[in-house]
Amino acid sequence: MTVDHPPLLKTPLFALHGELGGKMVPFAGYLMPVQYPLGVLGEHNHTRTSAGLFDVSHMGQLVISGAGADRWLESLLPGNIIGLGIGHIRYSMFTSEQGGILDDLMITKRDNDLFLVVNAACKTQDIAHLHAHLPADVTLTELDERALVALQGPKAAGVLTRFAPGVENMDFMTYAEMPVCGADCFISRSGYTGEDGYEISIPQDKAEKVCRTLLGEEEVAAIGLGARDSLRLEAGLCLYGHDLTTETTPVEASLLWAIGKRRRAEGGFPGDRIILDQIKTKNYQKKRVGILPEGRAPAREGTGIFAADGTEIGSVTSGGYGPTLGGPVAMGYVKPEFAAIDTEVFLSVRGKQLPARVAKMPFVPNHYYRKKS
């Protein structure tokens, strides 16, 4: 029996991945490099010590424009968009009427519009969701002719400034438009590794040239999805579909910091009643926490979390080995009474109850670039 799958999509950097020896795997409908010959461990360490280049062109790039854009977008998410300054970026999440998370995303306020980056696996449903609520005075455009890459690591700024002078002075979570090797790029000082770095949106016909130029610098190596996952996990960052789902609210997901003060007071986003009630009463059943296993065995997604008395109190939503930490690392949801840092818990791995403790995230310190004020 054969099952019909839609053909896998290729990013504008597909040929380059092949040339670099990338091991291609299906991911969110795309063929993406999970690793290169350097290997996941080597790629992870390279990003932490030098600079890594990631192809994230599978992610959705959208623009929302029109006089009512800010106010309208606030009706779909709990972030403060009206108060966001031009050239600044905010992390937020689309919520459902039940308070669950439909997707998490980055929003940049530009001179005349809003630039959104959404998850690859959610982009079709996000676009449908936005269209379903789109008022007459707002326009939604999908930038499907642009590639997106991330340059991450302590040497990212030093490298990129050679081709885009000035980027070294950009603050964390700010945005600028400037040419890189003749390509009109959107540059964000942001990322998904916990390191300093940039996300660069490039017209697709120039993407390969820009990437070849960056990879030509001795500090830069191509990094696959495998290391992207271990880097973000050590940084305590959520992966949609695993750590965040329609069954988790922003409060349960420990993302309260992403809900603006005014938004908490006023509401006006899907699921506001449930979410604001959770903030006020602290009455909810689970909370996202970091977990450090005491031994060396990694606890993977789906591993049960137990209290000392043997009661099941939650489960791991992301787990693996943290190369920088040199040991296993995980995050998951536990009952709120077990969410305090240093709480002893047990992980059920292959029939054994392995001791672990609730730990502060990020697991490795982040190195975002923040200007001294």
Add this chain to the structure above:
Amino acid sequence: MTTYYSEEHEWITIDGETGTVGITDYAQKALGDIVFVEVPEIGADFAKGDEIAVVESVKAASEIYAPVGGTVTAVNEALEEDPAMVNSHAESDGWFYKVKIADAGEVSNLMDADGYKEFIAGLE
């Protein structure tokens, strides 16, 4: 001493009644960077094909199946501190456990070095 290979990419070196078991160089390459090895307990009895150990790479966990049945007589304690030894020395210092073989006849179902070489050539 002769070394035999299974289709699940384990090797076993036979020395009289005892065999030393590990995974092949082909297997470690396919798994990638190994970060944890769970070896069996000394004294454990198991049958051919039983899940006997677990290897965790940066990406995923993989079960290791016993190439022959028997009783575990020793385990490689060094893998606890240095699991990457399986990557660097898969078919020597990166051994997993020693087994007192229950039925020598089971060895005859395994491949010799040439047979295994041919087997993996067919996988590529």
